[in-house]
Protein backbone atom coordinates (compact mmCIF):
# COMPACT_ATOMS: atom_id res chain seq x y z
CA UNK A 51 0.00 0.00 0.00
CA UNK A 52 2.43 2.77 -1.12
CA UNK A 53 -0.19 5.54 -0.61
CA UNK A 54 -0.15 4.84 3.13
CA UNK A 55 3.61 5.23 3.52
CA UNK A 56 3.88 9.06 3.68
CA UNK A 57 1.27 9.05 6.44
CA UNK A 58 3.23 6.53 8.40
CA UNK A 59 6.65 8.22 8.22
CA UNK A 60 6.44 9.60 11.73
CA UNK A 61 4.91 6.55 13.32
CA UNK A 62 7.02 3.99 15.14
CA UNK A 63 7.99 1.21 12.68
CA UNK A 64 6.25 -1.52 14.67
CA UNK A 65 3.00 0.49 14.88
CA UNK A 66 3.11 1.25 11.15
CA UNK A 67 3.74 -2.43 10.35
CA UNK A 68 0.75 -3.33 12.53
CA UNK A 69 -1.49 -0.80 10.74
CA UNK A 70 -0.36 -2.04 7.30
CA UNK A 71 -0.91 -5.64 8.43
CA UNK A 72 -4.40 -4.88 9.77
CA UNK A 73 -5.36 -2.91 6.66
CA UNK A 74 -4.15 -5.59 4.27
CA UNK A 75 -5.85 -8.41 6.18
CA UNK A 76 -9.24 -6.70 6.45
CA UNK A 77 -9.25 -4.92 3.09
CA UNK A 78 -11.00 -7.85 1.36
CA UNK A 79 -13.86 -7.65 3.88
CA UNK A 80 -14.07 -3.83 3.73
CA UNK A 81 -14.55 -3.98 -0.03
CA UNK A 82 -17.21 -6.70 0.10
CA UNK A 83 -20.82 -5.89 -0.86
CA UNK A 84 -22.00 -6.33 2.74
CA UNK A 85 -19.50 -3.88 4.22
CA UNK A 86 -19.91 -1.42 1.38
CA UNK A 87 -23.68 -1.33 1.84
CA UNK A 88 -23.72 -1.28 5.65
CA UNK A 89 -20.91 1.25 6.04
CA UNK A 90 -22.28 3.58 3.35
CA UNK A 91 -25.69 3.46 5.09
CA UNK A 92 -23.94 4.30 8.37
CA UNK A 93 -21.97 7.25 6.97
CA UNK A 94 -25.04 8.56 5.12
CA UNK A 95 -27.10 8.33 8.34
CA UNK A 96 -24.45 10.31 10.27
CA UNK A 97 -24.08 12.90 7.52
CA UNK A 98 -27.85 13.40 7.13
CA UNK A 99 -28.47 13.53 10.88
CA UNK A 100 -25.86 16.20 11.63
CA UNK A 101 -26.32 18.11 8.39
CA UNK A 102 -30.07 18.54 8.96
CA UNK A 103 -29.47 19.33 12.64
CA UNK A 104 -27.15 22.14 11.59
CA UNK A 105 -29.52 23.51 8.91
CA UNK A 106 -32.49 23.55 11.31
CA UNK A 107 -30.45 25.33 14.00
CA UNK A 108 -29.39 27.86 11.37
CA UNK A 109 -33.00 28.33 10.22
CA UNK A 110 -34.53 28.80 13.68
CA UNK A 111 -31.72 30.57 15.54
CA UNK A 112 -29.48 32.22 12.93
CA UNK A 113 -25.77 31.92 12.16
CA UNK A 114 -24.47 33.49 15.38
CA UNK A 115 -26.07 30.88 17.64
CA UNK A 116 -24.85 27.85 15.69
CA UNK A 117 -21.82 26.04 17.13
CA UNK A 118 -20.40 22.50 17.19
CA UNK A 119 -22.99 21.93 19.92
CA UNK A 120 -25.67 22.41 17.26
CA UNK A 121 -24.09 19.57 15.33
CA UNK A 122 -24.19 17.48 18.54
CA UNK A 123 -20.59 16.36 17.95
CA UNK A 124 -18.70 15.86 21.21
CA UNK A 125 -15.49 13.97 22.03
CA UNK A 126 -17.46 11.13 23.65
CA UNK A 127 -19.75 10.90 20.64
CA UNK A 128 -16.79 10.64 18.23
CA UNK A 129 -15.20 7.97 20.47
CA UNK A 130 -18.47 5.99 20.50
CA UNK A 131 -18.74 6.11 16.70
CA UNK A 132 -15.08 5.11 16.25
CA UNK A 133 -15.68 2.28 18.75
CA UNK A 134 -18.62 1.07 16.70
CA UNK A 135 -16.51 1.04 13.52
CA UNK A 136 -13.78 -0.92 15.31
CA UNK A 137 -16.35 -3.49 16.49
CA UNK A 138 -17.72 -3.72 12.96
CA UNK A 139 -14.31 -4.26 11.34
CA UNK A 140 -13.15 -6.81 13.92
CA UNK A 141 -16.38 -8.80 13.60
CA UNK A 142 -16.56 -8.71 9.81
CA UNK A 143 -12.99 -10.01 9.71
CA UNK A 144 -13.28 -12.80 12.28
CA UNK A 145 -17.03 -13.62 12.05
CA UNK A 146 -18.21 -12.40 8.60
CA UNK A 147 -21.45 -14.41 8.93
CA UNK A 148 -22.56 -12.09 11.76
CA UNK A 149 -23.01 -9.24 9.29
CA UNK A 150 -25.16 -11.22 6.89
CA UNK A 151 -28.36 -11.07 8.97
CA UNK A 152 -30.22 -8.80 6.58
CA UNK A 153 -33.50 -8.88 8.48
CA UNK A 154 -31.70 -7.48 11.54
CA UNK A 155 -29.69 -4.98 9.50
CA UNK A 156 -32.78 -3.73 7.64
CA UNK A 157 -34.71 -3.44 10.93
CA UNK A 158 -31.86 -1.20 12.13
CA UNK A 159 -32.12 0.86 8.95
CA UNK A 160 -35.88 1.29 9.53
CA UNK A 161 -35.16 2.43 13.12
CA UNK A 162 -32.61 4.95 11.83
CA UNK A 163 -35.25 6.43 9.50
CA UNK A 164 -37.97 6.46 12.21
CA UNK A 165 -35.60 8.01 14.79
CA UNK A 166 -34.38 10.66 12.36
CA UNK A 167 -37.94 11.62 11.35
CA UNK A 168 -39.10 11.77 14.96
CA UNK A 169 -36.21 13.99 16.02
CA UNK A 170 -36.60 16.39 13.11
CA UNK A 171 -40.40 16.52 13.58
CA UNK A 172 -39.81 17.50 17.22
CA UNK A 173 -37.33 20.25 16.27
CA UNK A 174 -39.67 21.67 13.62
CA UNK A 175 -42.69 21.52 15.97
CA UNK A 176 -40.89 23.26 18.85
CA UNK A 177 -39.28 25.86 16.54
CA UNK A 178 -37.47 28.60 18.49
CA UNK A 179 -38.35 26.94 21.81
CA UNK A 180 -35.98 24.11 20.83
CA UNK A 181 -32.41 24.96 21.83
CA UNK A 182 -29.48 22.56 22.04
CA UNK A 183 -28.38 24.11 25.33
CA UNK A 184 -30.95 23.76 28.11
CA UNK A 185 -32.50 27.10 29.04
CA UNK A 186 -32.41 27.94 32.73
CA UNK A 187 -34.57 31.04 32.65
CA UNK A 188 -37.49 32.36 30.62
CA UNK A 189 -36.59 34.05 27.36
CA UNK A 190 -38.89 36.04 25.12
CA UNK A 191 -39.19 33.45 22.33
CA UNK A 192 -39.60 30.49 24.71
CA UNK A 193 -43.19 29.24 24.76
CA UNK A 194 -44.53 25.98 26.18
CA UNK A 195 -45.05 23.51 23.32
CA UNK A 196 -47.86 21.01 23.87
CA UNK A 197 -49.08 20.35 20.34
CA UNK A 198 -48.08 18.02 17.52
CA UNK A 199 -45.73 15.27 18.60
CA UNK A 200 -45.38 17.00 22.03
CA UNK A 201 -49.07 16.33 22.70
CA UNK A 202 -48.26 12.73 23.67
CA UNK A 203 -44.49 12.72 24.30
CA UNK A 204 -42.59 15.30 26.38
CA UNK A 205 -39.16 14.50 24.93
CA UNK A 206 -39.70 13.40 21.33
CA UNK A 207 -36.29 14.58 20.13
CA UNK A 208 -34.53 12.51 22.82
CA UNK A 209 -36.74 9.55 21.99
CA UNK A 210 -35.85 10.01 18.30
CA UNK A 211 -32.12 10.18 19.06
CA UNK A 212 -32.28 7.04 21.21
CA UNK A 213 -34.03 5.14 18.39
CA UNK A 214 -31.63 6.56 15.78
CA UNK A 215 -28.42 5.80 17.67
CA UNK A 216 -29.38 2.25 18.68
CA UNK A 217 -30.73 1.75 15.13
CA UNK A 218 -27.29 2.55 13.64
CA UNK A 219 -25.75 -0.28 15.66
CA UNK A 220 -28.50 -2.79 14.82
CA UNK A 221 -28.01 -1.80 11.17
CA UNK A 222 -24.31 -2.70 11.48
CA UNK A 223 -25.21 -5.97 13.30
CA UNK A 224 -22.95 -4.81 16.19
CA UNK A 225 -24.20 -6.63 19.32
CA UNK A 226 -21.77 -5.01 21.79
CA UNK A 227 -22.34 -1.44 20.64
CA UNK A 228 -26.10 -2.01 20.38
CA UNK A 229 -26.16 -2.78 24.12
CA UNK A 230 -23.53 -0.12 24.92
CA UNK A 231 -25.27 2.65 22.96
CA UNK A 232 -28.66 1.75 24.48
CA UNK A 233 -27.26 1.86 28.03
CA UNK A 234 -25.17 5.03 27.62
CA UNK A 235 -27.76 7.05 25.68
CA UNK A 236 -30.57 5.95 28.04
CA UNK A 237 -28.51 6.97 31.10
CA UNK A 238 -27.56 10.29 29.51
CA UNK A 239 -31.20 11.21 28.78
CA UNK A 240 -32.47 9.95 32.13
CA UNK A 241 -30.13 12.45 33.84
CA UNK A 242 -30.73 15.23 31.33
CA UNK A 243 -34.53 14.99 31.57
CA UNK A 244 -34.42 15.49 35.35
CA UNK A 245 -32.27 18.59 34.90
CA UNK A 246 -34.29 19.97 31.97
CA UNK A 247 -37.66 19.41 33.66
CA UNK A 248 -36.47 21.13 36.84
CA UNK A 249 -36.00 24.34 34.82
CA UNK A 250 -39.15 23.79 32.73
CA UNK A 251 -41.16 23.65 35.98
CA UNK A 252 -39.45 26.85 37.15
CA UNK A 253 -40.16 28.61 33.85
CA UNK A 254 -43.72 27.43 33.13
CA UNK A 255 -44.90 26.50 36.66
CA UNK A 256 -48.17 24.61 37.04
CA UNK A 257 -48.73 24.58 33.27
CA UNK A 258 -45.69 22.34 32.85
CA UNK A 259 -46.63 20.18 35.86
CA UNK A 260 -50.10 19.61 34.39
CA UNK A 261 -48.62 18.95 30.91
CA UNK A 262 -46.14 16.44 32.37
CA UNK A 263 -48.97 14.65 34.21
CA UNK A 264 -50.85 13.84 31.00
CA UNK A 265 -47.84 12.85 28.82
CA UNK A 266 -45.11 10.22 28.77
CA UNK A 267 -41.41 11.09 28.66
CA UNK A 268 -40.71 9.04 25.52
CA UNK A 269 -37.71 7.34 27.14
CA UNK A 270 -38.38 3.81 28.47
CA UNK A 271 -38.58 3.59 32.30
CA UNK A 272 -38.32 7.37 32.70
CA UNK A 273 -41.59 8.73 34.11
Ligand SMILES: C[S@@+](CC[C@H](N)C(=O)[O-])C[C@H]1O[C@@H](n2cnc3c(N)ncnc32)[C@H](O)[C@@H]1O
Pocket residue numbers: 172176179180181182183184185192193194195196200204205206207208209246250
Ligand atom coordinates in the same frame (compact mmCIF):
# COMPACT_ATOMS: atom_id res chain seq x y z
C1 LIG B 1 -32.56 19.92 23.17
S1 LIG B 1 -34.16 20.62 23.43
C2 LIG B 1 -35.03 19.13 23.80
C3 LIG B 1 -36.49 19.31 23.87
C4 LIG B 1 -37.26 18.08 24.37
N1 LIG B 1 -36.65 17.58 25.58
C5 LIG B 1 -37.32 17.01 23.34
O1 LIG B 1 -36.72 15.95 23.54
O2 LIG B 1 -37.96 17.21 22.30
C6 LIG B 1 -33.98 21.36 25.02
C7 LIG B 1 -34.72 22.67 25.18
O3 LIG B 1 -36.08 22.48 24.90
C8 LIG B 1 -36.87 23.15 25.88
N2 LIG B 1 -38.11 22.40 26.02
C9 LIG B 1 -38.27 21.09 26.30
N3 LIG B 1 -39.57 20.75 26.29
C10 LIG B 1 -40.26 21.87 25.99
C11 LIG B 1 -41.63 22.18 25.82
N4 LIG B 1 -42.57 21.23 25.93
N5 LIG B 1 -41.97 23.45 25.51
C12 LIG B 1 -41.03 24.41 25.38
N6 LIG B 1 -39.71 24.19 25.52
C13 LIG B 1 -39.33 22.95 25.83
C14 LIG B 1 -36.05 23.14 27.15
O4 LIG B 1 -36.33 24.25 27.96
C15 LIG B 1 -34.63 23.19 26.62
O5 LIG B 1 -34.12 24.52 26.58
